Amino acid sequence: MPEPRPHRDEDEPLFQPILRTGPGFYLAALILLSIVAWGVWGYSHQWRYGLGVTGLNRPVMWGFYIVNFVFFIGISHAGTLISAILRLVQAEWRRPITRAAEVITVLVLFFGVGSIIIDLGRPDRFFNVIRYGRLQSPLLWDVTSITTYLTASVVYLYLPLIPDIALLRDRVPGWRRGLYNVLALGWSGTAQQQRRLHVGIAIMAVIVIPIAVSVHTVVSWVFAMTIQPMWKSTIFGPYFVVGAIFSGIAALIIAMALMRRVYRLEGYLKTIHFSNLGTLLLVMSFLWLYFTFAEHLTTYYGGEPTEMAAFWARITGPYAHFFWAMAILNFVIPVAILCRRRTRTVVGTVIASASVSVGMWLERFIIVVPTLVNPRLPYPRGVYYPTWVEVSITAAAFSLFTLLYMVFTKLFPIISIWEIQEGREKGLQEVQDRMKSYLPGEEGPVLVPGSVRGKGGWRRWFR
Amino acid sequence: MVPLKMTGRQEAPPLRYAVPILFVLFAAGVIYWMIYELRLAWERNDSWGFTVVIASILIPIFLLFVGLAIYVFWGIAASAGPGRGPEGR
Numbered sequence: 433m434p435e436p437r438p439h440r441d442e443d444e445p446l447f448q449p450i451l452r453t454g455p456g457f458y459l460a461a462l463i464l465l466s467i468v469a470w471g472v473w474g475y476s477h478q479w480r481y482g483l484g485v486t487g488l489n490r491p492v493m494w495g496f497y498i499v500n501f502v503f504f505i506g507i508s509h510a511g512t513l514i515s516a517i518l519r520l521v522q523a524e525w526r527r528p529i530t531r532a533a534e535v536i537t538v539l540v541l542f543f544g545v546g547s548i549i550i551d552l553g554r555p556d557r558f559f560n561v562i563r564y565g566r567l568q569s570p571l572l573w574d575v576t577s578i579t580t581y582l583t584a585s586v587v588y589l590y591l592p593l594i595p596d597i598a599l600l601r602d603r604v605p606g607w608r609r610g611l612y613n614v615l616a617l618g619w620s621g622t623a624q625q626q627r628r629l630h631v632g633i634a635i636m637a638v639i640v641i642p643i644a645v646s647v648h649t650v651v652s653w654v655f656a657m658t659i660q661p662m663w664k665s666t667i668f669g670p671y672f673v674v675g676a677i678f679s680g681i682a683a684l685i686i687a688m689a690l691m692r693r694v695y696r697l698e699g700y701l702k703t704i705h706f707s708n709l710g711t712l713l714l715v716m717s718f719l720w721l722y723f724t725f726a727e728h729l730t731t732y733y734g735g736e737p738t739e740m741a742a743f744w745a746r747i748t749g750p751y752a753h754f755f756w757a758m759a760i761l762n763f764v765i766p767v768a769i770l771c772r773r774r775t776r777t778v779v780g781t782v783i784a785s786a787s788v789s790v791g792m793w794l795e796r797f798i799i800v801v802p803t804l805v806n807p808r809l810p811y812p813r814g815v816y817y818p819t820w821v822e823v824s825i826t827a828a829a830f831s832l833f834t835l836l837y838m839v840f841t842k843l844f845p846i847i848s849i850w851e852i853q854e855g856r857e858k859g860l861q862e863v864q865d866r867m868k869s870y871l872p873g874e875e876g877p878v879l880v881p882g883s884v885r886g887k888g889g890w891r892r893w894f895r
Numbered sequence: 896m897v898p899l900k901m902t903g904r905q906e907a908p909p910l911r912y913a914v915p916i917l918f919v920l921f922a923a924g925v926i927y928w929m930i931y932e933l934r935l936a937w938e939r940n941d942s943w944g945f946t947v948v949i950a951s952i953l954i955p956i957f958l959l960f961v962g963l964a965i966y967v968f969w970g971i972a973a974s975a976g977p978g979r980g981p982e983g984r
Contacts, residue, residue: 583921
């Protein structure tokens with residue numbers, strides 16, 4: 433094992449957000465807190481007077497809150513899934529972006545769950561799920577899958593944080609040192625500790641992918657297990673997963689751009705990172721279009737009257753402006769920007785991502801509301817307009833998420849310091865060795881992570 | 896992993912075991928809930944098939960989490976402490 437090396441001065445910018453806090457942070461926090469306070473007031477109004485203060489009514493029983501739930505759970509695919517895939521394929525450019533992505537996952541999952549509790553109207557009844565839950569209901573499937581995903585995501589975020597927390601423990605004075613002392617688990621970088629950490633990260637990177645895919649599939653089943661028009665679809669699972677990864681990448685790009693700008697991390701979050709993620713976003717945009725087209729074409733070709741009512745409500749009816757705005761924001765704008773290398777810059781990818789974020793929220797709205805306005809059963813048709821309460825709570829949720837993300841960057845490095853250093857020390861050599869193993873010639877040791885072939889088996893990989 | 900140098904001031908308080916203990920308790924709580932759901936479904940003869948399928952997925956996953964917590968979190972915490980050499984003991 434090589435001798436321990438001190439962290440380099442060149443990584444000092446990664447400590448700066450934790451060591452120094454400027455007035456801009458407090459100003460931003462104050463503005464966000466004000467919006468959160470307004471949302472809390474809105475929720476207290478709903479608590480006192482019930483769901484009657486919202487726009488929810490027969491037959492539209494799901495509105496903004498469920499749209500937010502699906503949107504937040506979708507965004508959560510930013511982190512763990514993208515980070516795990518990039519880790520498994522040993523994409524070296526992942527190093528500065530994985531943590532920013534993993535934090536998004538953990539935080540938005542809480543907001544996804546929170547949206548459901550707010551939608552309950554009587555939040556105390558949430559405990560009935562624990563006490564009298566019937567696992568025949570897809571809603572209970574959601575509870576179990578989101579619990580699993582949240583647990584896995586927290587572990588997957590925490591594991592690579594441990595060495596960085598130990599660094600902070602040794603640098604940061606004050607009350608935070610006590611927190612770091614506990615969370616660092618006594619990390620001192622011994623060979624045994626490193627081996628265990630690498631095993632943990634490798635196992636979690638494999639486990640978290642099927643869990644993440646299953647979560648949004650289960651979210652889609654909340655809709656697809658009903659016989660409501662345009663919900664009962666066999667492709668809803670993959671359709672939702674694609675949309676989730678799509679919106680997740682967009683959220684990640686926006687978060688990265690903000691961190692880069694605010695904390696002056698241009699040396700770490702480079703144009704190439706945005707360009708690579710922009711390419712991924714472009715691919716997902718085409719995939720999203722494919723699924724959306726397939727979904728609408730099969731409905732149109734079938735021509736079933738109740739399905740067509742929901743279909744026309746989207747295409748030419750009262751929700752047409754949302755539908756076409758969604759199509760422009762999710763496909764036309766991002767593709768126009770991202771298909772050319774010249775415009776796939778930091779600014780270009782951020783504009784495309786902002787467009788996709790709004791577009792994907794509209795997509796969730798388009799899935800939920802027009803169907804409920806045109807139900808299969810012969811209820812009277814209705815119209816859904818959100819009230820100030822729903823708009824306030826939604827604004828508060830997004831503000832609180834942003835605020836918590838900011839607070840995280842003040843407590844922990846938003847870029848993994850040890851992974852950056854590892855990239856510098858070993859990355860080049862590893863990539864060279866890997867390249868050699870791809871080229872024609874004698875069969876060398878297999879350097880692909882997770883492989884059990886070759887001398888030494890999987891243990892060699894963790895060494 | 897590139898070993899990061901610690902300043903030597905690192906402390907290894909007993910509270911470092913709090914994270915693995917809390918995590919194991921949480922995972923055990925979820926497993927207990929699933930067993931409770933199984934019992935509920937059996938007693939009421941209600942949605943037994945669904946409960947068995949979900950429990951057979953969820954319980955092994957959380958058992959794996961428990962194992963991971965013990966191996967990684969507890970293992971790291973147990974091999975910590977001042978006076979340990981770079982290779983650990």
